[in-house]
Amino acid sequence: MQTLQQISGEPVDPAMIVDVGRIARLPDNFPRLWSTVEQLYKLLKIELDETIVNDAYRFQHIKSRTGSRIYSAGDRCDAIFIVYAGFLKTSWVDKYGNEKILEFPMKGDVVGFDGIDLKQFRNTLVALSDIELIVVPVDFFHSNSSHAYGFRRRIMELMSNALVAGQKIEYMMGTLPAEARVAKFLLSISQKFRAMGFSDKSFHLRMTREDIGSYLGLTLETVSRTLSGFSRCGLIRVDQKFIEIVDSDGLKMLRRLPSLKR
Amino acid sequence: MQTLQQISGEPVDPAMIVDVGRIARLPDNFPRLWSTVEQLYKLLKIELDETIVNDAYRFQHIKSRTGSRIYSAGDRCDAIFIVYAGFLKTSWVDKYGNEKILEFPMKGDVVGFDGIDLKQFRNTLVALSDIELIVVPVDFFHSNSSHAYGFRRRIMELMSNALVAGQKIEYMMGTLPAEARVAKFLLSISQKFRAMGFSDKSFHLRMTREDIGSYLGLTLETVSRTLSGFSRCGLIRVDQKFIEIVDSDGLKMLRRLPSLKR
DNA sequence: CGCAGACTTGACAACCCTCAATTATTGTGG
DNA sequence: CCACAATAATTGAGGGTTGTCAAGTCTGCG
Structure with missing residues (x-):
């Protein structure tokens, strides 16, 4: 049951x-x-x-x-x-x-x-x-x-x-580039999970890419691309709604850095 | 005195x-x-x-x-x-x-x-x-x-x-183009002045272009350009911090229209 | 009169959105 | 259990809006 x-x-x-x-x-x-x-x-x-x-x-x-x-x-x-x-x-x-x-x-x-x-x-x-x-x-x-x-x-x-x-x-939304917004989003979700007693390293998102995009002031394509970019850099692993944070310090750095090229 | x-x-x-x-x-x-x-x-x-x-x-x-x-x-x-x-x-x-x-x-x-x-x-x-x-x-x-x-x-x-x-x-900040943001800003300022018993058609802004830009998530140049554009279209008159709203209905239209070319 | 701060305007490039095609996943009914 | 449809996600190409850099103008103040 x-x-x-x-x-x-x-x-x-x-x-x-x-x-x-x-x-x-x-x-x-x-x-x-x-x-x-x-x-x-x-x-x-x-x-x-x-x-x-x-x-x-x-x-x-x-x-x-x-x-x-x-x-x-x-x-x-x-x-x-x-x-x-x-x-x-x-x-x-x-x-x-x-x-x-x-x-x-x-x-x-x-x-x-x-x-x-x-x-x-x-x-x-x-x-x-x-x-x-x-x-x-x-x-x-x-x-x-x-x-x-x-x-x-x-x-x-x-x-x-x-x-x-x-x-x-x-x-x-007014000043940070897409990568910094997505990174901040992941970190804040991670922190909320930790506060609730769950793992802050791996979790699954309940919302769609479109929801995330709307929340961050981005399109769903940009969210998807940015997550793929993070994954390619070894910062996170992504499998659909499942997220694993590999390098949280790397994500924190991103918040103020100018940009991240592939 | x-x-x-x-x-x-x-x-x-x-x-x-x-x-x-x-x-x-x-x-x-x-x-x-x-x-x-x-x-x-x-x-x-x-x-x-x-x-x-x-x-x-x-x-x-x-x-x-x-x-x-x-x-x-x-x-x-x-x-x-x-x-x-x-x-x-x-x-x-x-x-x-x-x-x-x-x-x-x-x-x-x-x-x-x-x-x-x-x-x-x-x-x-x-x-x-x-x-x-x-x-x-x-x-x-x-x-x-x-x-x-x-x-x-x-x-x-x-x-x-x-x-x-x-x-x-x-x-x-997440979805509207610069013109719509500036138009909304002008209309909201105008409305606040009216609520205080002042003219809602002409007033002078106390803040700098940089302040407005920061408020709206734009650069000061974009704010300045957008105001000049409105002026060129006959929607408003601009003289430094003094603003006169000529066509408030035109400004209201702008809020959802795709774009305004010179 | 000169200076500092605020504003305007232009050229260029970057970032992100739009459009589009493909793949993956979920749910439904035979 | 499988096929099918619908929703979600990924990836690519191209173009537009806006940020960046730069130069010049205007205003107020000492």
């Missing part, structure tokens, strides 16, 4: 595997698990205090299949989401239908900041694997109750951080 | 002009004015209630001269700022010294979101004209007192909005 662990490659708390396996047979979007405030605080690395540990509030989880759309621009935003397992992409579609990939959220990332302003989502959230999300109602962190204080503060920190991260992407 | 109004081109509440004029002779960074919570709420368009109107809390103002640096990366972040008058730029400098212009804050804009995460600013804030800022201590909006509730909520909305705005810049 296929469990969520096998589907997404996520390490799951042993105590939960049985549950995850059992509930995998239930229909999509059926609530399966509920997290405590304490679990939420731990996932987001927020300092705990005693009142939090005993809080009775519970957060609903939702599960969804590869390729499913969690929300689209214009959808009402009552809640934001924390990725519990799996891989996703967020994108923005302009009025002519052009899509721009914005982020690739993974475990522990918070998704939905784009909906807070107008109480409507502005972007689109799509699952790149089978996923599990924790639902945090907007009312929860606007409330004055004590359990929301640390969470709210952390959310503001994460928004601030997301803002700065976006500014780095702007810089990258 | 030169008042702040003349320096920055800002409309100032008549009751304040005398004060502004008088204090202009005081040394830089000397606190001159204090805003009430009510004034702050009005500036940020937050809904008022009675407890706010009578709140005794006061926000300090700071004034600074053209070219002065308000904060730099690494500076401790105890407060964020609301632009009361004048024009500024924010930028991010990477470890090799390359600067990327991020925003051009104007009256009513909130500056300093980049410092909330680590309690240290990550960017640099520089005055493009003589300016006046309202200082809002971070502790103010983290507090549980009633006057902070609406403000905090609004700040989260503004951060959400800033995040989405940054994503649109990413899209622009």
Whole structure:
């Protein structure tokens, strides 16, 4: 039987595997698990205090299949989401239908900041694997109750951080050549995998070349060519979506070097 | 005598002009004015209630001269700022010294979101004209007192909005040709001037071509050439930093058209 | 008046996009 | 289980947009 662990490659708390396996047979979007405030605080690395540990509030989880759309621009935003397992992409579609990939959220990332302003989502959230999300109602962190204080503060920190991260992407798209962008992309993916306890040397990308290109401001052909170039130089190995980083120092060098000829 | 109004081109509440004029002779960074919570709420368009109107809390103002640096990366972040008058730029400098212009804050804009995460600013804030800022201590909006509730909520909305705005810049830098970027830039500046009650047809840019180029991911030469091209086509008139928009519909068209030949 | 900084304009080359063909992979139905 | 279609990825050729380098003009300021 296929469990969520096998589907997404996520390490799951042993105590939960049985549950995850059992509930995998239930229909999509059926609530399966509920997290405590304490679990939420731990996932987001927020300092705990005693009142939090005993809080009775519970957060609903939702599960969804590869390729499913969690929300689209214009959808009402009552809640934001924390990725519990799996891989996703967020994108923005302009009025002519052009899509721009914005982020690739993974475990522990918070998704939905784009909906807070107008109480409507502005972007689109799509699952790149089978996923599990924790639902945090907007009312929860606007409330004055004590359990929301640390969470709210952390959310503001994460928004601030997301803002700065976006500014780095702007810089990258404005000034760096294609090779430096792809190298930075690989290194940042690698680092996220390490942070989640996976190998940072070999992994497989869940997104297509087109998604990567859109994210980096390049065409899919340029992404493909650049990866092939890296492979030819012995920096990485590539086999379709599987990537092995051979020389991470070499990739780091690339970020500021003028160019790399074959 | 030169008042702040003349320096920055800002409309100032008549009751304040005398004060502004008088204090202009005081040394830089000397606190001159204090805003009430009510004034702050009005500036940020937050809904008022009675407890706010009578709140005794006061926000300090700071004034600074053209070219002065308000904060730099690494500076401790105890407060964020609301632009009361004048024009500024924010930028991010990477470890090799390359600067990327991020925003051009104007009256009513909130500056300093980049410092909330680590309690240290990550960017640099520089005055493009003589300016006046309202200082809002971070502790103010983290507090549980009633006057902070609406403000905090609004700040989260503004951060959400800033995040989405940054994503649109990413899209622009990744896909649009130089002409479309410059056209969008002019239109957005024009709109901000209109929102402040100034002419949206003719204005003068406070930033250099290099700043614009950095903001849009172009070189200063490309910006200059593109502006000259617009001028040749009768879309705008250009005289150094003075811009007159002749055909704003023409500029709007440019945003999705393939190219514009001379 | 002279200087420094900002802006304009030109020539050329490089990088990357567009178009196109081929191969690999995944999913579907007989 | 295999054939077939659809999607994804690779690779090549050619051209266009924009960056680089360079020279010259304009503006403001001491």
